[in-house]
Amino acid sequence: MTRxxxxxxQDIRAEVQRRIHAREWPPGQVIPxxxxxxxxxxxxxxxxxRALRALAEAGTLERRxxxxxxxxxxxxxxxxxxxxxxxxxxxxxxQGYGYRLLDRFEANSGLTLRALHLADGAPxxxxxxxxxxxxxxxAATQSFEHVSANEWLIATAPYTHGDIAFTAAAATQTEAxxxxxxxxxxxxxxxxxxxxxxxxxTAVRLSYAPGHKLHTQIGA
Amino acid sequence: MTRxxxxxxQDIRAEVQRRIHAREWPPGQVIPxxxxxxxxxxxxxxxxxRALRALAEAGTLERRxxxxxxxxxxxxxxxxxxxxxxxxxxxxxxQGYGYRLLDRFEANSGLTLRALHLADGAPxxxxxxxxxxxxxxxAATQSFEHVSANEWLIATAPYTHGDIAFTAAAATQTEAxxxxxxxxxxxxxxxxxxxxxxxxxTAVRLSYAPGHKLHTQIGA
DNA sequence: GAGTGGTCTAGACCACTGT
DNA sequence: CAGTGGTCTAGACCACTCC
Numbered sequence: 001m002t003r004x005x006x007x008x009x010q011d012i013r014a015e016v017q018r019r020i021h022a023r024e025w026p027p028g029q030v031i032p033x034x035x036x037x038x039x040x041x042x043x044x045x046x047x048x049x050r051a052l053r054a055l056a057e058a059g060t061l062e063r064r065x066x067x068x069x070x071x072x073x074x075x076x077x078x079x080x081x082x083x084x085x086x087x088x089x090x091x092x093x094x095q096g097y098g099y100r101l102l103d104r105f106e107a108n109s110g111l112t113l114r115a116l117h118l119a120d121g122a123p124x125x126x127x128x129x130x131x132x133x134x135x136x137x138x139a140a141t142q143s144f145e146h147v148s149a150n151e152w153l154i155a156t157a158p159y160t161h162g163d164i165a166f167t168a169a170a171a172t173q174t175e176a177x178x179x180x181x182x183x184x185x186x187x188x189x190x191x192x193x194x195x196x197x198x199x200x201x202t203a204v205r206l207s208y209a210p211g212h213k214l215h216t217q218i219g220a
Numbered sequence: 221m222t223r224x225x226x227x228x229x230q231d232i233r234a235e236v237q238r239r240i241h242a243r244e245w246p247p248g249q250v251i252p253x254x255x256x257x258x259x260x261x262x263x264x265x266x267x268x269x270r271a272l273r274a275l276a277e278a279g280t281l282e283r284r285x286x287x288x289x290x291x292x293x294x295x296x297x298x299x300x301x302x303x304x305x306x307x308x309x310x311x312x313x314x315q316g317y318g319y320r321l322l323d324r325f326e327a328n329s330g331l332t333l334r335a336l337h338l339a340d341g342a343p344x345x346x347x348x349x350x351x352x353x354x355x356x357x358x359a360a361t362q363s364f365e366h367v368s369a370n371e372w373l374i375a376t377a378p379y380t381h382g383d384i385a386f387t388a389a390a391a392t393q394t395e396a397x398x399x400x401x402x403x404x405x406x407x408x409x410x411x412x413x414x415x416x417x418x419x420x421x422t423a424v425r426l427s428y429a430p431g432h433k434l435h436t437q438i439g440a
Numbered sequence: 441g442a443g444t445g446g447t448c449t450a451g452a453c454c455a456c457t458g459t
Numbered sequence: 460c461a462g463t464g465g466t467c468t469a470g471a472c473c474a475c476t477c478c
Contacts (some may be wrong), residue, residue: 008447021378033463044449047378059302065456076302077412081436082279083297084468094464116345132370148345154295158241160439165300168388168408186406194299194438213387216301218414219380228466253444264468289447316455346464 006041012051015041020060020071024177031061038072058219079216083164086117086125086150086206095119101145104179108188109133111140113149117180126207129158135199149202159201162194166214175207188212223306226261232271235261240280240291243417249291251281284371299436300430303384303410306345306370306426307338315339321365322398329353332358333347333369343399345432349424379421382414386434408432 002205006015031037034052038045052069055061059078063069084091090097098118109129117124129140129149136157167189176196177181187210193203226235239245254272258265264327273288275281279298283289291309312315318338331351337344349369351359356377364372387409396403408428412423 023382027375044451045464046447046450046466047299049466050447052464054309063464064458066458066462068463074305074308076304076308077382077384078300078302080298081302083299085296088294088296101278155247160237160241161437162297163437164297165433165435166386168406168407168428170406184404184406186388186390186404188386192330208468210388213385214400215383217381217383227451264446264470265445266469267467269447270466271443283445284476285474285477286443326447 008048009047012041012048016051016055025071027071028073032067033068034119066210077218079218081214081216085154090124099148104144106140113144115148124208125209126175126178127204129202129204131202132200135196135201153202157201159194159196162192163193179209181210185210229267229270232261232268233274236271236275245291246295247291250288253288274420279290297438301436305374309433310339310344319368324364334365335368343429345429346395346398346427347424349422352420355419355421372403373422377415377421382412385411399429405430406417
C-alpha cells in the first residue's frame with residue numbers, strides 16, 4: 001500500500017492541510033518541526049519550510065521561533081481582495097466606460113474633486129477625493145475633466161502604503177443626485193487613504209450604485 | 221559614495237520597489253533577469269527570486285517564464301482582509317459578547333438558522349445561515365441555542381474553499397426587527413459560501429448594524 | 441529550441457524567544 | 460542557553476513559453 005509520492009512543496013502543503021482537515025492535527029496543536037517533517041517526507045528542510053510558510057501566510061498555521069508551529073486556533077478567513085482601477089473594472093465587465101467631473105476646488109494645500117464614473121452610460125460610482133498638493137503638486141495643473149484622478153494618480157503619484165475600509169451608508173443628497181437614486185438608498189462605500197512614506201497622498205470615498213458587490217475567494 | 225549594503229531578500233524587495241517608485245523601471249517595462257540582478261546585488265539567485273516572488277504576490281510585478289519579469293501595468297490594490305470569528309471580533313474590541321438564536325428549521329437536506337450576535341448587549345450583526353445536512357449531518361442534533369453556528373462549524377465542519385461578497389443593502393423587516401433599526405436602513409452585508417471539495421457546506425448572510433466598517437491595509 | 445522563472449538540495453549560520 | 464524557524468548559498472535540474 002503506497003500513497004502518491006510527496007515531492008513538491010505544494011504536495012507537502014496539501015498533505016499538511018489534509019492532516020489538519022482530518023483532525024490528525026487539531027486546532028492549537030503543535031505540529032512536528034521542520035527537520036522531522038523533512039525526514040518523513042524525504043526532502044530538504046527548505047522545501048518543508050516553503051510549504052509551512054505558505055500555510056502560515058494563509059492564516060492556517062502560526063509559527064514562532066523556538067515555540068514551533070501550531071495549527072491556528074481561530075482560523076480567520078483571510079481573503080485577498082483585488083481593487084482594480086475603475087475603468088478596468090467596468091471594461092472587464094464588457095461595459096463601456098464613461099467619466100464626468102462634477103466639481104473641483106482648491107483649498108489650502110489640497111485639491112478636492114467630485115466625479116462620476118459610468119458603465120454603459122449609467123452611473124456606476126461616485127468619487128469624492130482629496131489630493132495633497134504638497135505631495136502631488138502637479139495635480140494643480142490637471143483639469144481632471146477627461147482623465148480621472150484614479151488613473152492620473154497611478155501614473156503620477158506612487159504610494160508606499162495605505163488603508164482601506166468597507167462600509168455601507170445612506171446616500172446623501174449629493175450622492176443621490178449624482179447617481180440618480182433616492183436619498184437614503186443603501187450604498188456600498190470604499191474609503192481609501194494612501195501615503196508616500198509619511199506624506200499623505202490622497203484620500204477617496206467611493207460610493208457605489210445600489211446592487212454593487214465586491215467578490216473574492218478564500219482557499220483553505 | 222557607498223549605499224547601504226543590500227543583503228537580505230527584503231532589502232532587495234525594497235530596492236526594487238524604490239526603482240519602480242522612482243520610475244527607473246516604469247510600468248510595463250521588463251526588468252533584468254534574476255541572474256543579472258543576483259550579480260548586481262552580489263547574492264544568490266534564490267535570494268533575488270524570493271524578493272521578486274514576494275512582489276509578484278503583492279501584485280506589483282508580473283512574472284512569466286521565458287517572457288521575464290515586468291512591472292505591473294495596472295497596479296491593482298491587493299488587500300488582504302481578515303474575517304474573524306464574530307465572538308473574537310467583538311471581544312477583541314473590548315466588548316462583551318452575546319448570542320441569541322432567533323429561528324431554526326429543517327427543510328429537505330438543509331438546516332436554516334437565524335441568529336443575532338450582540339456587543340455589550342447591543343445588536344451587532346444578524347446572521348442568516350443555511351447548513352447542508354448532507355455535508356454536516358451532525359448539525360441536525362445541535363440546538364444552536366447557546367453555541368453559534370459560526371463557532372460550531374469551525375470546530376466541526378472544515379472547508380477547502382469558499383467565496384465571499386461584500387455589499388450594501390436596505391434592512392428588511394426581519395433584519396430591522398432583529399437589529400432594532402428602521403426598515404430600509406443601510407446595512408453592510410457579507411455573504412459567504414464555503415465548500416468541502418465539491419460539497420457545499422454552508423452559506424451565510426451577515427447583516428451588520430449601521431456604522432460597521434471593515435478595515436484593512438495595503439502595502440506597496 | 442532556447443531562455444526565463446520555478447523548484448529542490450545539502451549545508452550553514454543567524455535571530456528570536458521560551459525555559 | 461538551547462531549540463526552533465528564518466534566511467542565505469551554490470549548484471542543479473525542471474517546466475513553461477515565446478520565438
